[in-house]
Amino acid sequence: MILTGWPEASPSWKHMPLRDGRTPQPGERHVAVVGDLVADALDKRIGDTIELLGTPFKVVGISKYVSVINRGEVLVPLHDLQELTYRKGQVTMFSVTLQHNAGKSEVERVRSEIATINGVTVSTPGEVLQNDRNVATLKAVSQAVTIIALIMGVVSVLNTLLMSTQERTREIGIVAAVGWSDGLIMGSILLEGLLICAVGCAVGIVLSFLASFLFREVPTIGDYLEFKPSLSLILPTVLAAFALCAAGSLYPAWRAVRMTPAEALQRT
Numbered sequence: 001m002i003l004t005g006w007p008e009a010s011p012s013w014k015h016m017p018l019r020d021g022r023t024p025q026p027g028e029r030h031v032a033v034v035g036d037l038v039a040d041a042l043d044k045r046i047g048d049t050i051e052l053l054g055t056p057f058k059v060v061g062i063s064k065y066v067s068v069i070n071r072g073e074v075l076v077p078l079h080d081l082q083e084l085t086y087r088k089g090q091v092t093m094f095s096v097t098l099q100h101n102a103g104k105s106e107v108e109r110v111r112s113e114i115a116t117i118n119g120v121t122v123s124t125p126g127e128v129l130q131n132d133r134n135v136a137t138l139k140a141v142s143q144a145v146t147i148i149a150l151i152m153g154v155v156s157v158l159n160t161l162l163m164s165t166q167e168r169t170r171e172i173g174i175v176a177a178v179g180w181s182d183g184l185i186m187g188s189i190l191l192e193g194l195l196i197c198a199v200g201c202a203v204g205i206v207l208s209f210l211a212s213f214l215f216r217e218v219p220t221i222g223d224y225l226e227f228k229p230s231l232s233l234i235l236p237t238v239l240a241a242f243a244l245c246a247a248g249s250l251y252p253a254w255r256a257v258r259m260t261p262a263e264a265l266q267r268t
Contacts, residue, residue, distance in 0.1 A: 001038050002073040003052060005081030011097065016075075021046040021061035024077055033061035035071040052076065053084045146237060153200060154244040161193050161252040172256050186253035193249030194242065201238050205229070 006012055013023045016033065024031045032050055034042075039062045042050065049056045057076060065071050082088050096114065098107060107124070115122045123131075172185060208229045 001035070002069065003081065004073055004075050005078035006075060007078045010078075012095075016061075017064045019062045019064035021059070023061055028060075029077065030055065030057050030080055031060045031076070032057040033063050033075045034059055035063050035065065035073045037068070037071040038074060050074070055080075055084055150237070150240055150244055153197075153241060154248040157193055157196055157200075157245045158248040158251065160196060161189060161249055162255075164189075164192070164252070169256075176257075182257040185257050186250075189253035189256060190246060190249045193245050193252075197242055197245035201241055205234060205238075208234075 008024070008026050016023060018033075019036050021033070023033060032052065034044060034050060038044070039059070044050055044059050044062075046059060046062065048059045050059055051057070052074065057080075063070065063073075063075070065073075078091070082090065096110065098110065111122050111124075114120060176185060212228055
């Protein structure tokens with residue numbers, strides 16, 4: 001488990017999601033808020049004692065974070081942690097919160113001022129996530145699953161249109177015989193493929209929103225992972241799906257116009 005200390009005035013105490021109990025009171029010593037995973041694993045409840053680095057701490061709260069890292073964390077007053085680790089007056093990191101209306105220039109100004117302190121490295125939350133290996137691994141897995149799903153969708157559309165073209169060979173021969181051009185025939189098959197793609201995307205988007213609400217209820221998996229559909233995630237996927245489905249529709253369309261009207265009419 002991860003052992004973390006926060007100062008009494010930290011706003012993080014106020015925003016901590018609690019499953020049970022409370023956060024430490026000002027001046028309170030040797031108390032702890034444990035993550036729900038730690039509490040369940042050690043069978044700890046409010047009022048129990050947990051031993052940290054050889055020192056007993058009273059459990060006053062059980063947190064309920066979404067992140068698995070925070071759920072396996074024990075939080076104590078910073079002063080207690082500094083004493084336990086013989087690092088009086090030292091901190092590993094500190095956070096600076098700006099107002100929501102602070103512009104990019106203001107963020108850079110504050111960042112530059114903090115960077116002038118010797119031995120201090122400044123990083124925004126976005127930069128921390130970009131350089132995190134675990135986040136990079138999850139993104140790679142997510143992209144791989146997306147690519148596989150798109151390929152499966154394209155193969156499905158290709159197979160559907162090939163079967164449709166095969167079954168409607170006679171009809172294609174009739175429309176060709178009455179004057180339809182190759183471009184018009186190919187366009188109609190391509191349009192059919194795009195309509196299939198549009199219906200699939202619409203159904204997929206609706207199901208993704210439903211799944212995002214139900215995903216957290218999945219046993220085991222829902223305790224560690226969650227996702228929220230967003231425009232930045234949906235739009236590239238939909239555009240890629242339309243592009244690939246259009247490409248997958250071209251082959252059945254090309255096969256259809258290769259036949260002469262007489263040859264198509266002879267097939268059953």
